Amino acid sequence: MIPCYNEAARLQGDAFIDFARSNPNIHFVFVNDGSRDNTISVLNALSNQIPEQSTVLDNDVNQGKAGVVRQGVLYAIDKLPAEVIGFWDADLATPLPTSIDMLQVLEANDTLWMIFGARVQLLGRHIDRKPHRHYLGRVFATCVSILLKLPIYDTQCGAKIFRRTPLLRSLFEEPFVSRWIFDVEIIARFMRLPAGSTPPPEDAIYEYDLMRWKDVDGSKVKPLDFFKALADLYRIFTK
Template identity: 50%
Template sequence: MIVPCYNEAARLQQKKFLDFRMGNCDLRFLFVNDGSSDETQSVLDAMSAQGLDRIASLRLRNNVGKAEAVRQGMLHGLKDNPDFIGFLDADLATSLEELPSFCKVMEVDPAIVLVMGARIRLLGRTIERHTARHYIGRVFATFASIALRMSVYDTQCGAKLFRRTPETSSLFAQKFISRWVFDVEILARLAASNCDLGFAAEFGITELPLMEWRDVHGSKVKFIDGVRAYADIVRIGWRYRRNRKSARAESAVSTKHIHSAT
């Protein structure tokens, strides 16, 4: 699991990461220190020293934002050829105890390539989110699903798990155009790749309602980031819609060629 960290020295719950075991599964954490200016690196070094080879850190010299920090971490982690690889917020708003369910979804259905945590307030689940953030999030999700033309409920939950395939690796090859809503961009890239392969846009993607999620105090997302997020959806929708259109046009041309050759 890739854990992006920007000035997280005070929020990192070291013991939870150090103590967490997942049955017989070989689970490793790669913390990406996103150019933090606090004591994050010393905390990560101390954790790596106690976590044997289960905990490592990647230090980025400058603060590049969550999207690029996650991308760098994913590219690094993929070199170890894991079966599954994903990312998770450092504040453990999604708790580590949720991870086995993510893996189970992958194991049950080999067609699934992406499991996304979804914060849905159902009876019997504990989803604690500030009311304002909840409603702003719902409006955002609605715009995101329109832009993606995909009925997704929660693009912004910080917990996502991917199956390692050549396609998933290529999702992280290029820099994201958005600093915060790169999750929407990942979905747009997956949809484009699915369409190229002749599948439905949402093929292989599933949302997993979480049992517990808690808004953790100390978010560094500012109001202006929220405004930028809406502008980013428009840019992503425009950019990837064009890609999807040109992919469809290319496949129509090649089909025409095949027909005229036969």
């Protein structure tokens, strides 16, 4: 599913269409999050070009990424036969073909439940991220890894896929506490599932170090959001 808020200007329709045409098993669920621009007409026009492989859900009111990701994933669980369901930022900061590489990892490892894109700056990778966001992201991920007692590197990348297990629904069922760091809530919910019903988190969650990621202009996240994210962390872990 693709969360879309005020994406009319930056949505790369051709990239979605080309990807759908070369991957007949993919189905896009675009969810408009109460955009104030004409995102909905852009999405409808895009969807008309790949009608069998896309669905557009529209909301009048803005809920934040967490709300529409939840809506789109629950729609996919309930209405589509997909064995693997994911969410992917509309700006294609992570290129769509990366989802195929992530899928191969999921398919090759039976214990895995979820694959998260991770933006790790290693030689030979192209991770084009603004320095201040990189460092704030490192501080944030370190706080999360201490709280979760799980050595996770990047919780916030907008490219994540999940195996349809009988318990997948329970990770998305309840509304998220946070508008932005619901990714952390997904992991926290996974870790709270009854003992024995899941593999240990280090066998179930795989961080896939991305070959390419680029900070696409037009991000609506502001520096103050870092502090909101810390406050949300507190709310998640005291709930």
